[in-house]
Amino acid sequence: MRSLGFKPRGGAGAKTLIESFRYRRRGPGMMWEAAADKIKASGGRIAMDRRFEKLIFDPDRRTWTVETIGGDGTSETFQARHVVSSAPIPELLAALSPTPLSLFHARALKYRDFLTVVLIGRTQRQWPDNWIYIHDPRVKVGRVQNFRSWSPEMVPDATSTCLGLEYFCSEGDDLWGMADGDLIALAKQEISAIGLLRGEEVTDACVVRQKKAYPVYDETYLENLRMIRFELASRFPALHLVGRNGMHKYNNQDHAMMTGMLTAANILAGRTLYDVWQVNEDAEYGEAGVSGAREALGSARLVPRRVA
Numbered sequence: 013m014r015s016l017g018f019k020p021r022g023g024a025g026a027k028t029l030i031e032s033f034r035y036r037r038r039g040p041g042m043m044w045e046a047a048a049d050k051i052k053a054s055g056g057r058i059a060m061d062r063r064f065e066k067l068i069f070d071p072d073r074r075t076w077t078v079e080t081i082g083g084d085g086t087s088e089t090f091q092a093r094h095v096v097s098s099a100p101i102p103e104l105l106a107a108l109s110p111t112p113l114s115l116f117h118a119r120a121l122k123y124r125d126f127l128t129v130v131l132i133g134r135t136q137r138q139w140p141d142n143w144i145y146i147h148d149p150r151v152k153v154g155r156v157q158n159f160r161s162w163s164p165e166m167v168p169d170a171t172s173t174c175l176g177l178e179y180f181c182s183e184g185d186d187l188w189g190m191a192d193g194d195l196i197a198l199a200k201q202e203i204s205a206i207g208l209l210r211g212e213e214v215t216d217a218c219v220v221r222q223k224k225a226y227p228v229y230d231e232t233y234l235e236n237l238r239m240i241r242f243e244l245a246s247r248f249p250a251l252h253l254v255g256r257n258g259m260h261k262y263n264n265q266d267h268a269m270m271t272g273m274l275t276a277a278n279i280l281a282g283r284t285l286y287d288v289w290q291v292n293e294d295a296e297y298g299e300a301g302v303s304g305a306r307e308a309l310g311s312a313r314l315v316p317r318r319v320a
């Protein structure tokens with residue numbers, strides 16, 4: 013609307029998630045590669061490609077035994093004084109020993125899943141937006157990422173384009189279960205229909221499925237989270253929840269990162285200097301700009317209530 017000269021009344025700008033931000037030349041992964049190098053350079057060890065199987069807490073010694081399994085099937089055991097987890101809460105609680113009573117509440121937490129059909133192509137037409145939300149009822153795609161606008165280094169040359177067509181879905185539903193070839197055909201047809209790229213301009217494509225992309229704020233999540241946090245604080249004091257699914261909180265990357273940094277500060281200090289559940293409290297987002305309830309648990313945002 014703005015590009016058509018539409019001026020919103022009241023002086024407010026167009027509602028958008030964010031107007032400007034810094035972005036690594038070849039994506040946010042670069043930041044974590046640099047962080048990993050720093051950790052290793054200062055003597056730290058990073059053990060990748062392992063998933064935790066069991067987290068056993070000894071309340072008398074206040075220590076953890078962490079059992080992991082690697083991608084190659086190798087089992088390992090680590091001893092630790094603290095465990096910081098960014099894994100989805102239901103997976104974490106299912107691995108805890110002794111079994112938490114609030115596992116029932118963890119299993120009640122819900123997620124929205126997501127898949128991206130990446131269309132790679134050649135076109136003379138470029139557009140400046142990083143992302144566009146699609147409201148056209150003729151198509152299923154919900155948002156299109158324009159990776160070239162994120163950074164020109166995300167594509168090989170000036171006529172290359174790479175668009176990510178994002179479909180919001182649930183694991184196991186019709187869209188999720190579609191074959192990759194069918195999803196690519198759907199994406200090509202939809203991108204033509206909305207006029208951002210012609211099907212014949214597409215030279216390559218791939219599909220990325222992301223489970224648990226969004227923690228769902230349903231009418232029971234706050235109470236479930238309250239029960240989980242209460243039990244973890246009293247029975248597993250050396251367990252720290254951080255991040256997005258780790259806290260079942262709609263954190264963006266900066267806030268997810270901040271919860272990790274403040275948790276590290278708390279551990280180093282040996283006491284709670286920062287309440288990490290307050291991170292995100294003052295965040296202002298476009299999607300949060302509607303009226304609604306702000307509940308009292310930490311920084312929970314809008315809590316929908318079921319319509320009778």
Ligand SMILES: Cc1cc2nc3c(=O)[nH]c(=O)nc-3n(C[C@H](O)[C@H](O)[C@H](O)COP(=O)(O)OP(=O)(O)OC[C@H]3O[C@@H](n4cnc5c(N)ncnc54)[C@H](O)[C@@H]3O)c2cc1C
Pocket residue numbers: 062063064065098099100103126222225226254255256257258263264265266268269
């Ligand atoms: C579609 C989409 C678009 C987004 N766009 C933006 C954006 O533009 N800007 C922004 O700031 N944020 C964005 N976000 C949010 C951002 O991705 C998250 O906030 C951020 O990745 C959360 O970081 P995290 O460390 O909490 O979790 P993650 O990045 O999900 O990391 C959790 C880690 O835990 C690991 N793990 C899980 N279970 C186990 C286990 N059993 N054992 C071992 N490891 C395990 C996972 O493999 C993963 O590496 C977006 C998210 C989505 C889904």
